[in-house]
Amino acid sequence: MRMPEPDRDVMAQRAAIIENLRAIAPNGVIAEDDEMRVYESDGLSAYRTLPMVVVLPETTAQVAAILKYCGEAGIKVVPRGAGTSLSGGALPLADGVLLGLGKFNRVLDIDYDNRTVTAQPGVTNLAITHAVQDQGFYYAPDPSSQIACSIGGNIAENSGGVHSLKYGLTTNNVLGIEFVTIDGEVIRIGGKHLDAEGYDLLGLLTGSEGLLGVITEVTVRILQKPSTARAVLVGFEKSEQAGTCVAAVIGAGIIPGGMEMMDNPAINAAEDFINCGYPRDAGALLIVELDGPQVEVDYLIERVREIAEANGATSLRVSQNEAERDAFWAGRKAAFPAVGRISPDYYCMDGTIPRAKLPEILSRMSEWSEEYGLKVANVFHAGDGNLHPLILYDANKPGELEKTEEFGSRILLACVELGGVLTGEHGVGVEKRDLMGAMFNEEDLNQQQRVKCAFDPDGLLNPGKVFPELHRCAELGRMHIHKGQMPFPDIPRF
Amino acid sequence: MATTFKPETEAQVLDAVRWAVSEASPLELVGTGTKRALGRPMQAENTLDLSALAGISLYEPEELILGAGPGTPLAEIEVALAAENQMLPFEPMDFGPLFGHAVGLGTIGGVFSCNLSGPRRIKAGAARDHLLGFRSVTGRGDVVKSGGRVVKNVTGYDLSKLVCGAHGTLAALTEVTFKVLPAPEKTRTVLVFGATGETAIEAMSAAMNSPHEVASTAHLPAEVAARSAVGYVSGAGGAVTAVRVEGVGPSVEHRCSALRDALAKFGAIEELHGHNSATFWREVRDASLLAEPRDRHIWRLSVAPSESWRIAERLHAAGEVMHFHDWAGGLIWAAVAPTFTAETVRAAVGPNGGHATLVRAPADIRAAAQVFEPQSGPLGSLSARVKASFDPERVLNPGRMYPGV
Ligand SMILES: Cc1cc2nc3c(=O)[nH]c(=O)nc-3n(C[C@H](O)[C@H](O)[C@H](O)COP(=O)(O)OP(=O)(O)OC[C@H]3O[C@@H](n4cnc5c(N)ncnc54)[C@H](O)[C@@H]3O)c2cc1C
Numbered sequence: 001m002r003m004p005e006p007d008r009d010v011m012a013q014r015a016a017i018i019e020n021l022r023a024i025a026p027n028g029v030i031a032e033d034d035e036m037r038v039y040e041s042d043g044l045s046a047y048r049t050l051p052m053v054v055v056l057p058e059t060t061a062q063v064a065a066i067l068k069y070c071g072e073a074g075i076k077v078v079p080r081g082a083g084t085s086l087s088g089g090a091l092p093l094a095d096g097v098l099l100g101l102g103k104f105n106r107v108l109d110i111d112y113d114n115r116t117v118t119a120q121p122g123v124t125n126l127a128i129t130h131a132v133q134d135q136g137f138y139y140a141p142d143p144s145s146q147i148a149c150s151i152g153g154n155i156a157e158n159s160g161g162v163h164s165l166k167y168g169l170t171t172n173n174v175l176g177i178e179f180v181t182i183d184g185e186v187i188r189i190g191g192k193h194l195d196a197e198g199y200d201l202l203g204l205l206t207g208s209e210g211l212l213g214v215i216t217e218v219t220v221r222i223l224q225k226p227s228t229a230r231a232v233l234v235g236f237e238k239s240e241q242a243g244t245c246v247a248a249v250i251g252a253g254i255i256p257g258g259m260e261m262m263d264n265p266a267i268n269a270a271e272d273f274i275n276c277g278y279p280r281d282a283g284a285l286l287i288v289e290l291d292g293p294q295v296e297v298d299y300l301i302e303r304v305r306e307i308a309e310a311n312g313a314t315s316l317r318v319s320q321n322e323a324e325r326d327a328f329w330a331g332r333k334a335a336f337p338a339v340g341r342i343s344p345d346y347y348c349m350d351g352t353i354p355r356a357k358l359p360e361i362l363s364r365m366s367e368w369s370e371e372y373g374l375k376v377a378n379v380f381h382a383g384d385g386n387l388h389p390l391i392l393y394d395a396n397k398p399g400e401l402e403k404t405e406e407f408g409s410r411i412l413l414a415c416v417e418l419g420g421v422l423t424g425e426h427g428v429g430v431e432k433r434d435l436m437g438a439m440f441n442e443e444d445l446n447q448q449q450r451v452k453c454a455f456d457p458d459g460l461l462n463p464g465k466v467f468p469e470l471h472r473c474a475e476l477g478r479m480h481i482h483k484g485q486m487p488f489p490d491i492p493r494f
Numbered sequence: 495m496a497t498t499f500k501p502e503t504e505a506q507v508l509d510a511v512r513w514a515v516s517e518a519s520p521l522e523l524v525g526t527g528t529k530r531a532l533g534r535p536m537q538a539e540n541t542l543d544l545s546a547l548a549g550i551s552l553y554e555p556e557e558l559i560l561g562a563g564p565g566t567p568l569a570e571i572e573v574a575l576a577a578e579n580q581m582l583p584f585e586p587m588d589f590g591p592l593f594g595h596a597v598g599l600g601t602i603g604g605v606f607s608c609n610l611s612g613p614r615r616i617k618a619g620a621a622r623d624h625l626l627g628f629r630s631v632t633g634r635g636d637v638v639k640s641g642g643r644v645v646k647n648v649t650g651y652d653l654s655k656l657v658c659g660a661h662g663t664l665a666a667l668t669e670v671t672f673k674v675l676p677a678p679e680k681t682r683t684v685l686v687f688g689a690t691g692e693t694a695i696e697a698m699s700a701a702m703n704s705p706h707e708v709a710s711t712a713h714l715p716a717e718v719a720a721r722s723a724v725g726y727v728s729g730a731g732g733a734v735t736a737v738r739v740e741g742v743g744p745s746v747e748h749r750c751s752a753l754r755d756a757l758a759k760f761g762a763i764e765e766l767h768g769h770n771s772a773t774f775w776r777e778v779r780d781a782s783l784l785a786e787p788r789d790r791h792i793w794r795l796s797v798a799p800s801e802s803w804r805i806a807e808r809l810h811a812a813g814e815v816m817h818f819h820d821w822a823g824g825l826i827w828a829a830v831a832p833t834f835t836a837e838t839v840r841a842a843v844g845p846n847g848g849h850a851t852l853v854r855a856p857a858d859i860r861a862a863a864q865v866f867e868p869q870s871g872p873l874g875s876l877s878a879r880v881k882a883s884f885d886p887e888r889v890l891n892p893g894r895m896y897p898g899v
Contacts, residue, residue: 111800112703113699113799113800114798114799114800114824115702115703136705157648158648158652160646164646168619168623169645169646171623171652171655172619172623176847181872181876185871185872186872187872187873187876188873189873191798191846191847191848192798192799192800192846192847193796193797193798193824193847193848193849194615194616194620194796194821194824194825195609195611195620195622195659195796196849197796197849197851197866197867197869198866198867198869198873198877198895198896199656199659199660199664199877199880199881200609200622200655200656200658200659200660201656201873201876201877201880202655203622203652203654203655203656203658204651204652204653204655204656204880206652206655207648207651207652208651208652224702224703224704224705225705226705226707227705247556247557248556250556250558250676251555251556253579253676253677253679254676255675255676292707292741292745293705293706293745293748293749293752294748295744295745295747295748296741296742296744296745296748299742299743299744299745300742352642352644352645352646352647353644354554354557354643354644355556355557356554356556356557381646384644384645384646385644385645385646386646419642419643419644420642420644421642421644421646421647421649422649423647423648423649424644424646424647424648425646425648426648427648428648428649428650432649436649436650439642439649439650440639440650443636443637443638444638444639444640444650445650446636447632447634447636447638447640447653447883447884448640448650448651448653450883450884451651451653451656451880451883452651453879453883454876454879454880454882454883455876455879466650477883477886479515479634479886479887480634480635481512481515481516481634481635482516483516483517483518484516484517485516486509486512486513486515486516486517487513488513489499489501489506489509489510489512489513490509491499491500491501491502491506491509491510492499492500492501492502492506492546493497493498493499493500494497494498494500494543
């Protein structure tokens with residue numbers, strides 16, 4: 001992966017830059033190589049770079065001063081939350097300041113009358129739920145990394161979770177943010193009311209991967225926990241049947257709290273790891289969770305049971321208590337570490353497809369798996385078509401990482417070809433940057449970059465991520481249509 | 495001479511916009527024109543009528559998605575959805591009653607461009623939460639697409655959010671793809687009689703803070719309730735607070751009875767079923783109870799629910815006002831006497847955040863006042879730069895939202 005050439009001039013000034021940052025954040029500058037080591041990569045650990053310097057501000061005013069300074073001096077900045085990104089979004093730059101939000105770790109306001117929590121961006125996703133659970137509330141988007149990942153990172157990546165099928169992604173649950181632009185301006189949008197005024201910059205910032213501004217405060221909505229939840233564990237001989245079952249459940253008008261699928265290799269890896277009682281011989285396993293009042297859950301469980309049986313279920317268990325429901329989920333939740341146990345390394349992909357294309361993508365994957373001699377285990381947010389194929393490889397074998405990446409790219413390109421997208425929730429980052437051309441043509445990408453220019457005209461915030469090619473804003477802004485040049489349109493008119 | 499272009503293909507939209515750019519001659523974008531009176535009055539010489547870009551191009555009920563041309567009548571989409579027992583979850587309003595024209599004429603392009611969301615917004619999200627992808631012609635004269643046809647998608651910036659609520663000032667939409675949901679099997683509405691002001695907001699908050707998955711909750715003060723076509727509401731002789739519950743049969747019955755118990759302390763309880771419930775929520779959705787008298791200016795305020803009763807009080811203190819609350823209090827619809835200025839209304843919103851939009855007023859008033867919440871300082875200049883990134887020559891609906899944008 002090619003990153004922008006480090007700027008020698010900037011690196012030559014490193015000592016002065018460190019001094020200037022110290023003047024802004026006296027207790028927050030880390031400049032020793034061995035202390036910066038923990039920041040050299042995020043969750044996509046195949047890529048590593050030591051940043052020029054790390055700064056950990058404590059206040060919005062410090063963030064503003066740092067960005068203003070870097071903006072004026074032409075120094076690149078990479079924002080970082082908890083560093084769990086799986087796409088290299090928080091990968092440092094050798095000539096860049098790594099701006100960590102780790103010290104922004106306070107919940108600022110809990111407002112049950114308006115059902116909101118306002119927190120600093122470094123607060124973990126799960127900590128928000130913990131702050132309100134004694135009143136029966138929770139924060140709905142639940143990425144599997146929720147004990148570690150930060151709410152600021154969630155917004156930057158528009159993260160999803162198992163319950164996003166029914167309760168939405170991050171973008172559907174954020175009400176307001178405070179962010180700082182590269183010129184040091186502090187901007188607040190939204191708040192405790194719905195639908196930010198003017199252009200929906202809140203929606204734009206969500207999922208912008210740290211390229212538009214640094215988020216310094218977040219207001220999210222919280223929900224009352226459903227009174228009951230039960231899960232059904234359904235085995236099928238073939239994944240096609242599981243796929244048809246998913247379509248039939250939704251076709252019947254049922255939107256489960258969660259609907260997850262695992263294929264045979266993933267089932268067996270989970271079973272080996274924690275012995276959760278999954279049917280080892282099943283070609284595919286569905287976990288369907290229904291939540292709501294007891295009467296509703298009981299009623300829907302029966303309907304899901306009928307649908308599953310009509311679609312050829314070979315085994316079916318309904319959770320009878322919380323312990324059993326947890327056990328059904330335990331294997332799914334442990335799927336990544338379980339796969340990690342059976343292989344020296346694994347590479348987690350994240351494409352989305354229209355649900356109906358599941359059999360097709362699975363059969364292509366197993367073909368390629370043989371071609372590359374690399375095993376694949378699949379966990380799948382089946383309800384919304386978001387695939388997480390885990391490619392098993394060994395980084396110590398020469399050439400195997402490259403082979404894995406090529407295999408992974410083919411999967412993602414196939415997702416696009418089947419009507420889906422490159423990334424469902426992990427972000428483009430550096431990982432999928434060079435595949436963007438498969439989904440967007442030059443005009444599409446140029447327009448996205450023009451939006452970037454409206455925020456960051458010198459391209460200093462997290463450069464080298466998301467966009468395969470960087471263009472100068474002046475060049476992008478140039479008009480190609482000139483005065484009086486276009487013919488009067490020959491189209492229907494009145 | 496003023497021309498109305500009525501392109502039938504995206505290529506023709508492109509020709510029209512490119513010509514407008516080269517002539518520096520702005521275009522007013524319209525579907526069927528039902529929301530022409532929304533926003534600041536337009537000074538564009540020519541019109542770009544997108545109503546011929548119509549028709550459902552993709553509908554896969556089991557994938558919960560629908561794609562259509564921007565000119566597709568909302569009514570046509572609702573019929574197609576109903577045939578599959580599905581719906582637009584965000585329940586877009588119909589401006590017919592407020593603007594004094596027939597109902598059912600709007601287009602899906604207009605719904606997304608204005609980010610129209612009704613009473614179910616508090617549970618299901620806004621229009622902007624449902625637009626998955628679009629194709630468009632930007633004010634630069636480029637064909638640009640964004641998003642896709644799947645819900646889980648973080649590939650590139652989410653430009654769908656930007657075009658929603660941009661009132662046609664960034665790009666002319668040529669195709670929209672959006673998420674739909676199964677329609678509820680059963681709907682019931684619990685009514686609480688007599689709670690007013692702060693107590694009514696408390697009642698709605700109690701419903702929202704219960705685990706009973708409230709789909710919508712609204713409060714009508716006595717004089718507004720008296721105008722309802724639903725006898726239980728108009729005959730109540732006082733204020734009415736309503737809580738709607740949707741879902742499968744046994745669940746709705748269970749939650750309804752639990753809510754009746756929980757809300758009994760706020761006043762006498764009644765229940766609306768079927769037709770009555772649907773009529774009531776249509777009245778709330780379309781703000782039709784405030785339509786008369788026609789000279790009243792109509793404002794729509796989005797505020798923190800807990801503050802909303804104070805804001806309503808401040809409005810009443812400033813002059814002659816009729817108002818009601820949707821969105822658990824957080825949406826205030828207010829019909830104010832023509833003597834009210836925008837400053838008075840915005841002062842009532844106060845320091846705790848929120849925004850006010852002037853939805854109905856004569857053109858000269860909308861030309862002089864800030865129709866949308868004014869943006870100053872860094873936020874204002876950022877919005878202007880975002881506009882310029884799509885439409886640097888300001889050929890698409892210039893000034894519709896803000897002067898200079
Ligand atoms: C085991 C595991 C499981 C995971 N499961 C899921 C899952 O189920 N669903 C899912 O969606 N993701 C998942 N992820 C991915 C990851 O956890 C999410 O993307 C998460 O939101 C990243 O948050 P973070 O705080 O770690 O951000 P980081 O990794 O630090 O940063 C991510 C990106 O956000 C930017 N950023 C961070 N903070 C800010 C800020 N305050 N302002 C501006 N930009 C900022 C960074 O520049 C970077 O581009 C998983 C990761 C792991 C390791």
